[in-house]
Amino acid sequence: MSAAAHIVILGAGHAGGTAAALLRQYGHEGPITLIGDEPIPPYQRPPLSKAWLKGEADADSLALKPLEFYAEHNIDFRPSTTAVSLNRGAKTVALSDGSDVAYDALIIATGARAIALPIPGADLTGVMFLRTAADAEQLKATVGPGKTLAVVGGGYIGLEVAASGRALGAEVVVLERETRLLARVACETLSTFFKAYHEQHGVTFELGASVTGFVGENGRVTGVTLADGRTIACDAAVVGVGAAPNDEIARDAGLETARGVVVDIEARTSDPAIYAIGDVAHRPMPIYDRMFRMESVPNALEGAKQAASAIVGRPAPAGEVPWQWSDQYDLKLQIAGYAFDVDEILVRGDPASGKFAVFHLRGDLVQSVEAINSPPEFMMGKQLIGNRKPVSKQRLADPSISMKEVAA
Amino acid sequence: MAKITYIEHDGTEHVIDVKNGLSVMEGAVKNNIPGIDADCGGACACATCHVYVDDAWKSKTGEKSAMEESMLDFAENVEENSRLSCQIKVSDAVDGLIVRMPESQH
Numbered sequence: 150m151s152a153a154a155h156i157v158i159l160g161a162g163h164a165g166g167t168a169a170a171l172l173r174q175y176g177h178e179g180p181i182t183l184i185g186d187e188p189i190p191p192y193q194r195p196p197l198s199k200a201w202l203k204g205e206a207d208a209d210s211l212a213l214k215p216l217e218f219y220a221e222h223n224i225d226f227r228p229s230t231t232a233v234s235l236n237r238g239a240k241t242v243a244l245s246d247g248s249d250v251a252y253d254a255l256i257i258a259t260g261a262r263a264i265a266l267p268i269p270g271a272d273l274t275g276v277m278f279l280r281t282a283a284d285a286e287q288l289k290a291t292v293g294p295g296k297t298l299a300v301v302g303g304g305y306i307g308l309e310v311a312a313s314g315r316a317l318g319a320e321v322v323v324l325e326r327e328t329r330l331l332a333r334v335a336c337e338t339l340s341t342f343f344k345a346y347h348e349q350h351g352v353t354f355e356l357g358a359s360v361t362g363f364v365g366e367n368g369r370v371t372g373v374t375l376a377d378g379r380t381i382a383c384d385a386a387v388v389g390v391g392a393a394p395n396d397e398i399a400r401d402a403g404l405e406t407a408r409g410v411v412v413d414i415e416a417r418t419s420d421p422a423i424y425a426i427g428d429v430a431h432r433p434m435p436i437y438d439r440m441f442r443m444e445s446v447p448n449a450l451e452g453a454k455q456a457a458s459a460i461v462g463r464p465a466p467a468g469e470v471p472w473q474w475s476d477q478y479d480l481k482l483q484i485a486g487y488a489f490d491v492d493e494i495l496v497r498g499d500p501a502s503g504k505f506a507v508f509h510l511r512g513d514l515v516q517s518v519e520a521i522n523s524p525p526e527f528m529m530g531k532q533l534i535g536n537r538k539p540v541s542k543q544r545l546a547d548p549s550i551s552m553k554e555v556a557a
Numbered sequence: 558m559a560k561i562t563y564i565e566h567d568g569t570e571h572v573i574d575v576k577n578g579l580s581v582m583e584g585a586v587k588n589n590i591p592g593i594d595a596d597c598g599g600a601c602a603c604a605t606c607h608v609y610v611d612d613a614w615k616s617k618t619g620e621k622s623a624m625e626e627s628m629l630d631f632a633e634n635v636e637e638n639s640r641l642s643c644q645i646k647v648s649d650a651v652d653g654l655i656v657r658m659p660e661s662q663h
Contacts, residue, residue, distance in 0.1 A: 472603075
């Protein structure tokens with residue numbers, strides 16, 4: 150790509166914002182246009198369900214870069230704007246303000262959106278998602294002492310909101326369809342641990358609860374109805390039941406899609422002038438010998454590095470081990486890898502101590518690790534996932550043997 | 558406000574005025590200085606904001622928490638003066654601070 154090439158980035162989230170900054174860091178001199186549907190420049194989403202919700206971080210600290218950064222670095226940031234359609238032949242994107250923008254290279258970083266429940270009352274005021282700063286603002290204004298917050302979905306977002314709701318003084322009830330928490334993303338040991346920990350902090354759970362609707366008064370939610378006939382009273386509800394990729398624009402333009410926009414190891418789509426990164430990308434992960442879509446900040450950053458490197462002609466970044474984290478109360482959960490093709494789950498340490506790690510193994514290879522307040526297990530586990538070095542299960546299960554010795 | 562000098566592994570220097578209350582990591586990231594990745598945004602979860610603190614400043618940058626110590630223990634190229642820059646708060650006391658970056662954060 151020539152130094153004067155115009156790079157257009159659709160989506161100003163963590164992935165899109167980082168790609169714009171990296172292109173400048175890597176020396177790209179041509180124009181960059183960054184198009185975002187939110188009114189504010191790119192910011193970190195993770196604190197929305199954690200530090201920000203508790204008032205420990207402000208809008209300035211959430212911003213990836215200060216607003217001036219974009220003008221100073223000749224990045225044309227267009228807030229409150231969406232891409233309507235993509236014309237690959239003409240290499241133009243039609244925008245919601247009626248204008249067209251031409252690109253030499255296009256980066257699709259349109260992210261994912263919270264999945265809405267197709268049930269009655271889902272449009273009542275007070276039934277919320279937690280995806281954007283505006284969502285978080287609304288939630289923070291609603292919950293507090295004397296209020297009851299119903300959380301629909303016992304995944305990581307739901308549990309983080311529950312912890313923050315308690316920190317803000319609200320009563321919190323979590324409604325989960327499955328019979329255990331984190332059913333899609335974690336093993337039973339972790340589900341049991343988190344449930345007990347949240348209960349100790351005053352959260353109530355309804356497991357195996359099928360939510361059938363929301364009821365309200367004067368357009369405002371007052372309760373959640375369940376299939377067993379009960380109504381759980383609440384002043385606000387947060388729905389956290391997963392996210393779907395915003396890949397319609399790519400689909401409509403005929404790019405190859407699967408569970409998101411299909412890309413290669415350099416984040417390039419089936420059109421060589423178009424890249425896709427972050428939550429919207431369905432990307433190869435060589436250590437697991439498969440392709441999938443991830444929703445995490447490290448994934449957004451990796452995609453941004455891949456696309457920016459490919460565009461400026463830098464060598465591709467070394468392959469990464471995917472990871473993510475969650476903070477709840479005083480618990481720090483760090484997860485490395487994904488539990489694909491696992492034949493054994495091994496717990497290191499005692500969950501009752503609040504400090505332990507769950508290793509997911511395939512033979513004697515570590516596929517993933519979930520570490521609670523255990524940085525050595527996370528850091529070393531992450532290395533073992535990356536270097537594919539076999540471990541002794543016996544030694545791994547013995548917390549008296551240090552992780553450095555286990556991996557030696 | 559504190560003047561902080563960030564020195565990349567290749568010797569490139571960046572002198573930045575950083576607001577009190579931010580972390581040394583945030584001062585670098587918000588000014589698009591290469592070499593401090595800070596993948597987790599300051600949650601002390603990733604050890605990708607590793608820096609070396611010049612000896613003269615070691616006492617003024619505070620003590621490492623157990624979490625920071627533990628994360629650093631498994632980072633690459635760790636030295637006695639290694640810190641995670643997300644855990645160093647900027648105040649008048651660190652005006653003039655010099656930090657150097659490792660070759661890589663990953």
